[in-house]
Amino acid sequence: MNKIPVAILGATGLVGQRFITLLHNHLWFEIAELAASDNSVGKKYGDAAKWQLPFEIPESLAEMTVLPCDPERVQAPLVFSALPTDIAGELEVAFAKRGAIVSSNASPHRMDADVPLVIPEVNPEHLALAEIQKQKYASDGFIICNGNCTTIHLALGLAPLHKRFGLKKVIVTSMQALSGAGYPGVPSLDIIDNVVPYIGGEEEKVEIETVKFLGEYKNGVVAFAPIRVSAHCNRVATRDGHLETVSVEFADKPSAGDIIAAFDEFRGLPQELNLPLAPNRPTVYRREKDRPQVKLDRDVEKGMATIIGRLRECNVLDYKFVLLGHNTLRGAAGATVLNAELLYAQGLLNNVGQSVRQIVG
Amino acid sequence: MNKIPVAILGATGLVGQRFITLLHNHLWFEIAELAASDNSVGKKYGDAAKWQLPFEIPESLAEMTVLPCDPERVQAPLVFSALPTDIAGELEVAFAKRGAIVSSNASPHRMDADVPLVIPEVNPEHLALAEIQKQKYASDGFIICNGNCTTIHLALGLAPLHKRFGLKKVIVTSMQALSGAGYPGVPSLDIIDNVVPYIGGEEEKVEIETVKFLGEYKNGVVAFAPIRVSAHCNRVATRDGHLETVSVEFADKPSAGDIIAAFDEFRGLPQELNLPLAPNRPTVYRREKDRPQVKLDRDVEKGMATIIGRLRECNVLDYKFVLLGHNTLRGAAGATVLNAELLYAQGLLNNVGQSVRQIVG
């Protein structure tokens, strides 16, 4: 079987590097092009990227020449975007207009009314929004987004509860890892022996993206879920893995046993379709009194699951619990790739596949 | 003026060491005796204590011989207790029975109906409970407690709001420093590149002590404040300083300006009486968007204030903010000493003072 050639935009950054490792030797996709900012263009990828992961860059990719993030120069029909916020907005539209399908980790288009903001286990039906974009752009291209790294795990953890019991209120405090800020990101003097109780724009993203993820698609529109979400976001001195404490109120308060069963039993389309990157269990509930912990649990299910623990009654809302997820895997690059796998399995890359085979084959 | 001789129980631990530094050269008190566990008894303090603070032990104290924590052997009329939880309960009562006034940082008696759990700026009138103990023990002795390190700063931060506007609900998430677990405390492998979302017994203390602090004393009884408090407690890799994110709901929602004014203007008895360890401002509100931060703000007002910042509307309750305090100063040893200073300034150590002069003089 011919694989679909793909491009990575913003390939040299932390999320770009995760794309590389997730897409190298992928079952359905093949990295055909790497693109990055001007000071990397023309260099070999191995020289351009300050590689951060504890294993070597695949050699064939290290030798690839970095292209500019230009829709005229980057040809692949499927594009993974780890573009910086300030340029992603315009560039992703340009790619969609020239017919590319853009699976994006960037934030600018997440809240666009016609852009599906998708977690495949949670709201795959939002994909229908893509049709609106195709008409707007008069092309086969469109943008599909995953959410903010803190939001994805929150939404994935809340989804089993909201689907079964209906949520009304959520208060969340995050303790976020350093890789969430990219590289160079947080200066070491700002975080060793410190906690920074502020991350620009983060709380707003968590509050609004969550209700879009959990919202209902009908007739070309996503109606936000009627849940009030309040977020406190903090940076702590961990390398990877966002931990969140969560208090929730239900329309109709279920038993603790019912909640745990909801976490245990939650499955979605990725599990049904057996997507390559899908975790066996998207939500994993741990029974120990002191779990999940960042260093012990962030890599469970290869970093693609949300780990929950410590469910107990809350004196103010109904219940409280702890939730953890890997921020650059399921919280970023893994989410973007899983979204693309969903498109593939749903047949949304079919034509792409054909036009592609001509290019690659 | 003759100073009051005091003893420190549990003198070799982290809180004991803080007692040493706060009481050495104190205006009113003089360290007369140091007591600790069996394996320290008979040694010089300088040899018994594994000194943790970044300055030398005062030489005269380093030479003092460590006594057992035995009310027959420790003579001082005023006793500071940093005893471990498992032995503090019985021992502190034994000291009170032999006539000592026990200012305690230990937890066992905090919630006793006849024990004043006091923050001098918040509820000095609870001191009246001491009379009940004196009668029970048929002595001049009694126990006065400060709270848990996380609770003290929460209660100090909530007090200005509760006194002016009346609080109804509080959800708090703490990110607590390592020194809060004592020494050796948290193993390094458990916390580097990690967050532990569980501290045994901590959440219960925060939830119940807060409403005792903010409760009303009348006719020998403290009626708990009618506030619902829910706590999520976490350990992070900071050395000193507990950070807390707080969401609150009021009986009658005030304006943000009124809340900040309440923080700015809050003063209490320690400031009025000019107690030696009293901060000028017990609650300090910072206007920067990213403060308070642990390493930058924990030492403000010599570690005796609660620092607040980031007041903003909460989507679920009324407002949310961030709060920080030094856990071994105002959150432990500083609180215990300030309580004793309050006793002194209120004349509650008067007789003690006289009987004492005979011993020391």
Place this chain on the structure above:
Amino acid sequence: MNKIPVAILGATGLVGQRFITLLHNHLWFEIAELAASDNSVGKKYGDAAKWQLPFEIPESLAEMTVLPCDPERVQAPLVFSALPTDIAGELEVAFAKRGAIVSSNASPHRMDADVPLVIPEVNPEHLALAEIQKQKYASDGFIICNGNCTTIHLALGLAPLHKRFGLKKVIVTSMQALSGAGYPGVPSLDIIDNVVPYIGGEEEKVEIETVKFLGEYKNGVVAFAPIRVSAHCNRVATRDGHLETVSVEFADKPSAGDIIAAFDEFRGLPQELNLPLAPNRPTVYRREKDRPQVKLDRDVEKGMATIIGRLRECNVLDYKFVLLGHNTLRGAAGATVLNAELLYAQGLLNNVGQSVRQIVG
């Protein structure tokens, strides 16, 4: 093929846990018994061990009942020892006397004249010492040791140089990871924002074990290598991976190119015999100006290699360089297992294998 049943002594500690992961599903060995200290005996391993590794305990092992470290109760013919220093000395001899082959990570017997202290790539011929023990114990049993975690990587890094060019002097400064101290090990308050320039007994081990590793076996005796080694050992706040700066003087100074070639080309028996845990390259020389780095390189070759870099002239001795290795893999459990694999491949477990088959089969 029947596998050889093995026991792990000290199975609950950090090194014991590494044994578990290295021996579970091993090609030649099968974990038959787990033994630990009294407070673990009788419990299921999953309950007795405070599991520290970022993946689950293999389920079959979690269910195993922990035995006492008693040669009468532990039956396996091949025993892996992660026993604490204070009891390893006597116990390991008792196991050898009852006929067990003890591959030990403990320190007491390392410098015994009749105990082979072995790195399979460096001095496999020292194994001949085992015969002396067999006679002494009048059994088929004997003890084989690997070295201290800092020493193993130093000796592995020096071996290619000593074998080709002859070393005379070595000055080494180590920056050692926290897992080297076991669990609970180093208290977090002792190491965050700190370096501790002292590790009890470590410098002596590095200085003496190195010259035994590099020594010459002849007629039942190991003559220590005539190299003067001086060590400065420090603890730093890393989780895994010991970094060492090394200055060396040769009998006859080679060129830098010759030294790098020696690192690049170094291979030994494990590579020749294709031992399951053998790295492809036991010494890996990196050309970057700022490598090896702890977090980036400790897992190279699955933690079984020594990574070297920054070779340059030294103003005082001949050359200097940097060296890194994983302290609980090749520096501890991995070394112990590789030693046992060497025994197996050399036929030294042959009889063991047969007697064993009766027990397990």
Place this chain on the structure above:
Amino acid sequence: MNKIPVAILGATGLVGQRFITLLHNHLWFEIAELAASDNSVGKKYGDAAKWQLPFEIPESLAEMTVLPCDPERVQAPLVFSALPTDIAGELEVAFAKRGAIVSSNASPHRMDADVPLVIPEVNPEHLALAEIQKQKYASDGFIICNGNCTTIHLALGLAPLHKRFGLKKVIVTSMQALSGAGYPGVPSLDIIDNVVPYIGGEEEKVEIETVKFLGEYKNGVVAFAPIRVSAHCNRVATRDGHLETVSVEFADKPSAGDIIAAFDEFRGLPQELNLPLAPNRPTVYRREKDRPQVKLDRDVEKGMATIIGRLRECNVLDYKFVLLGHNTLRGAAGATVLNAELLYAQGLLNNVGQSVRQIVG
């Protein structure tokens, strides 16, 4: 007495901030001007500086308007330079030409033949080189430098030994704190759970500056000390305080007792002249087996001393020991200010003082 007005160049950086705190309320100097890079010019200092120290900026300085680093705009006769390396070279000369005395922490002129590289306790006689500069620049101005942060503490620790016994060889390995790299400096992802065994240009500075510090001044020339120095420099995850392990060889090996006496008794001009910032003991020898430690000892003598410990025989050279010093106090800003205090006490600021009185008075 009128104080001498001084300017700080590079006032917003980490070292600049230390200048502020050391010069605010100084006995002899008064901060008259603050200068920094273009993007700070014209702003209030409090807005321009990202303040890093755990106490507030003095209010009068927070209100000062930042000037450009231009010798025409900055008028003060005494100038403290924390300029970045790439612009310090030219700018400092320009200041000297217009008559300013420049006490510099920057590196470009340290090794200039006519620039005194001074530690006041070690080589105050090198100041005589200033006369050569005055003639060259045809002005009253000149440049005086302190050394690199690692070198200063090494040289201060070696000076008592070299002066008494004569040193021949030194091998040093440093474990350097993050503040040594300035702000933002080292990205947190590069250092948490890591050691970086490379700091650009650092080893060269340590090797060459040490022998200039310990060199002999005669007839307008400094003859480098005939000592071979070899340095291994590493970055570790500490905030402040450089730790160094040192092996030394003497011309004539003294006893350990003699060496310790040399550390204990070492005093110099700053102590004799009672300079405001002079430590009582420039070298402090600690007897404990595990000291000095970074967090416990870096602030001894207000960060102006070098702390030594663990003297023992070295198998390769004669002795080895551990050495620690605060890198931004005695290792940077404290050194620059102490140099200026030496100039003042030696009368080298006399004319400056007069011309100054006109400006300020």
